[in-house]
Amino acid sequence: MNKIAKKWAAALLSVSLAAGFCAGCAKQAPNQLNIAEQFGIAYAPLQIMKQQKLLEKRLPGVTVNWKQFGGPTAIREGMLAGEIDFGFMGPAPVLMGIDNGMKWKFATGISFNEMAIMVKNPQVQKLGDLTKNDRIAILSPACTQHVLLCMAAEQELGDANYFDSQLVSMSHPDAANALMADTEVTAHVATPPYIGTELDSGMHSIYTGEEIMGQPFTFITGVAMEDFYRERPKEYQAFIESLNEAIDYINQNLKQAAADLAPVYGLSEEELYEQMTYRGTIYSNRLEGIEKLSDVMRRMGFVKNSPEMEEMIFPNVNS
Numbered sequence: 001m002n003k004i005a006k007k008w009a010a011a012l013l014s015v016s017l018a019a020g021f022c023a024g025c026a027k028q029a030p031n032q033l034n035i036a037e038q039f040g041i042a043y044a045p046l047q048i049m050k051q052q053k054l055l056e057k058r059l060p061g062v063t064v065n066w067k068q069f070g071g072p073t074a075i076r077e078g079m080l081a082g083e084i085d086f087g088f089m090g091p092a093p094v095l096m097g098i099d100n101g102m103k104w105k106f107a108t109g110i111s112f113n114e115m116a117i118m119v120k121n122p123q124v125q126k127l128g129d130l131t132k133n134d135r136i137a138i139l140s141p142a143c144t145q146h147v148l149l150c151m152a153a154e155q156e157l158g159d160a161n162y163f164d165s166q167l168v169s170m171s172h173p174d175a176a177n178a179l180m181a182d183t184e185v186t187a188h189v190a191t192p193p194y195i196g197t198e199l200d201s202g203m204h205s206i207y208t209g210e211e212i213m214g215q216p217f218t219f220i221t222g223v224a225m226e227d228f229y230r231e232r233p234k235e236y237q238a239f240i241e242s243l244n245e246a247i248d249y250i251n252q253n254l255k256q257a258a259a260d261l262a263p264v265y266g267l268s269e270e271e272l273y274e275q276m277t278y279r280g281t282i283y284s285n286r287l288e289g290i291e292k293l294s295d296v297m298r299r300m301g302f303v304k305n306s307p308e309m310e311e312m313i314f315p316n317v318n319s
Contacts, residue, residue: 217289
């Protein structure tokens with residue numbers, strides 16, 4: 001990670017930490033539960049939780065508020081301010097937060113969701129075919145997609161920092177629109193359903209996340225603050241039970257789940273089913289590949305330390 005990208009990521013984190021510590025981590029009312037997610041099919045179990053009101057059944061009288069953000073930075077800030085109880089994001093921002101003293105831990109996995117580096121130019125078949133004029137859309141500096149892009153650049157080009165001056169921070173929907181339109185964005189580190197949309201529009205993939213990592217890995221994780229885990233055990237347990245129920249429902253009723261969620265994602269049942277099974281997408285509460293990612297991030301300078309797994313998870317986590 002070059003100095004500009006490193007300063008950007010550090011500045012975002014330091015602002016978040018300062019805001020959180022100065023605010024004293026304002027506590028939410030015990031009759032509310034606030035959950036933050038992002039965009040994409042990786043978050044399908046949360047949509048099932050909403051539709052079936054699984055949390056409300058376990059927590060009668062508790063108001064459940066769902067919030068959706070375009071990237072992990074706003075979620076981190078909301079959690080530091082005490083405005084979000086559970087946040088969902090890739091593992092890399094969680095590892096950065098832990099490394100910088102943020103008092104949160106992994107609470108669960110949610111999906112092994114494919115990532116792909118999508119490109120527009122049919123002549124681009126590898127990263128080395130991109131020019132200095134190409135711009136690559138990622139969610140934010142030091143997000144999981146950014147780390148995977150750095151890993152691919154190191155593997156192919158021998159330089160993890162190769163593309164740092166060519167990155168554009170965008171939400172997945174905005175990045176997909178930019179890639180398919182006539183803009184400077186010619187590559188997108190994408191996830192389903194945006195991979196499918198881009199493939200249908202003539203884009204193609206040059207790398208997948210599993211190819212880069214060399215193994216399946218948890219792509220989306222759930223986190224909670226240590227104070228929330230300690231002070232609201234009933235709500236914490238209810239959330240974990242509800243999420244596990246939603247994951248089980250999808251895995252046991254995949255076609256029905258696709259039918260349930262097709263209107264949510266604006267796709268046909270057939271299209272959504274295909275996306276939910278794309279390249280081995282798995283919905284699971286397990287955490288896998290986190291230690292490998294942490295080690296890579298330490299080596300590349302994203303984080304200073306690579307803690308033991310037991311230090312980064314709550315006791316319920318299946319790893």
